[in-house]
Amino acid sequence: MARRRFSVITPVYDPPAEVLRSTVRSVRDQTFANWELCLVDDASTSSHVGEVLREVAASDPRILVERRTSNGGIAAASNDALAMASGELLVLLDHDDELHRDALRIVDEAVAAQPDADYVYSDEDKIDESGRHFGPFYKPGWSPERFRTQMYTCHLSVLRAALVDEVGGFRLEYDGSQDWDLILRVTERARRVVHIPRVLYHWRTVSTSVASGGEVVKPFAYSAGTRTLQDHCDRVGFPARVEHSEEHPGVYELVPALDEHPRVSIVIPTGGALGDVGAERICLVTRCVGSILAASTYPNYEIVVVADTTTPAGVLGELSDLVGQHLRVVPYDLPFNFSDKINTGVLASTGTHVLMLNDDTEVVTPSWLERLVMYSNCPGIGAVGAKLLYGDGRLQHVGVTVSGSLPQHPYRGFAGDHGGYFNVVHVASDYSAVTGACLMTERCVFDEVGGLSTLLPHSFNDVDYCLKVGSIGQRVAYDPGTVLRHFESASRAPEASEAELQLLRDRWGSVMQTDPYESANFHPGSRHQVPPIYHADGTVLI
Helix, strand or coil, X not given: CCCCCEEEEEEECCCCHHHHHHHHHHHHCCCCCCEEEEEEECCCCCHHHHHHHHHHHHHCCCEEEEECCCCCCXXXXXXXXXXXXXXCEEEECCCCCEECCCHHHHHHHHHHHCCCEEEEEEEEEEECCCCCEEEEECCCCCCHHHHCCCCCCCCCEEEEHHHHHHHCCCCHHHXXXXXXXXXXXXXXXXXXXXEEXXXXXXXXXXXXXXXXXXXXXXXXXXXXXXXXXHHHHHHHCCCEEEEECCCCCCCEEEEECCCCCCCEEEEEEECCCEEEECCEEEEHHHHHHHHHHHHCCCCCEEEXXXXXXXXXXXXXXXXXXXXXXXXXEEEECCCCCHXXXXXXXXXXXXXXXXXXXXXXXXXXXXXXXXXXXXXXXXXXXXXXXXXXXXXXCCEEECCEECHHHCCECCCCCCCCCCCCHHHCCCCCXXXXXCCCCEEEEEHHHHHHCCCCCCXXXXXXXXXXXXXXXXXXXXXXXXXXXXXXXXXXXXXXCCCCCHHHHHHHHHHHHHHHCCCCCCCCCCCCCCCCCXXXXXXXXXXXXX
């Protein structure tokens, strides 16, 4: 007999009878026929479970049933289901959820189009006990950084069976977070991860599910998640201690645990301008540098100030008094060009990591440099940015998207504690770009892509830089735990020009049509029920 394309893995423990029947029916009604359903009863205490399983097994030879003699937990029952499976692709389905009727057909088409796909995930929604659909989760493309701080892929998850076997299947000690643990180990080795932007899975909110009750129902799941992520970080050498957020269930924070502290060159272009911060008229660059010195706990950095020759001598003297021998002042006597000033500062720097920093910023997080180095020093990450707040505490920057050939700041102007769609503001994520107001990159990456483009003197030079970083196979990360205030445009008036935007589009038009980290479902005219879409200025588009 030919090998099955899909094996659906479903551990079963005491679901309501009609819910279990609905779960099985959602598999049996699939428009793609080459599947088997592997059901393992984990010694359920309710007699109706055995009756339903005998009934459904008799109804279709593709439905396989086994019963454990003792309750072993989700991972143990799932491993028993794996042992039954003959399919080349494994589909994870909980005993109280449902598949979209076209789910397997759509996944089959996606894998046929990308045969090296080892992990496939889709969008999902929820269904309540009356069958009402709500709460759709339209997900971004594959984001290793987000997956390290939130189990965002969740359902539907489809994994290549050979790779699951290679990594050893489910691990019993991570019950409650067993899927996340398995998928982390699979994606560490996967050739390709594919996201299908379709709702193919319906997560039922019964009283015993995390979807319904969260941490109150399954507090052990979040504890297991912490251990799962810590094991992953230790396994891949990501230098962090994992903590679960007390404020945001399902969100995890990576606290730097650096083994080394490579030298960081903080490059700050300035003209020594004054600006209004609150009710105070101050010199921006001295306030910026003062905040670095007062707040930073990182032991190995230098400050490179690229100063216009018109910068007041008193400002330079004050900087020298503040910083001492760790200050480098590079004179700049050309018309304003942010890109050229950064490039000039980098040439004069000595660090293995470069931090571009606006002079109208102020450090909030003491471990900001540790956090940025944690990402910048990670293989595969070419640039990392921070959460920036306006002076009044509103969000200014939490990553940059480029859909429709227009760079935009999601949630700009929203309240500083706004979490965004499915906590996206609170979790580390990959983005197409981050702002150059605070951007760290390895010096070798900066050199490889040729630094910032001097053809973009005022605007979009940071977006262009990040897209160049992406073009050499490096990711661009956003860290929500690194927080600075940004008194944007206090040092100079915004000078974004249509000519610079057009140059960016000429260079990256095909790349910028669709942002891989922004769901394609978020657009006017979508036939899905979607959350509001916002302009960059915070006004509602739809």
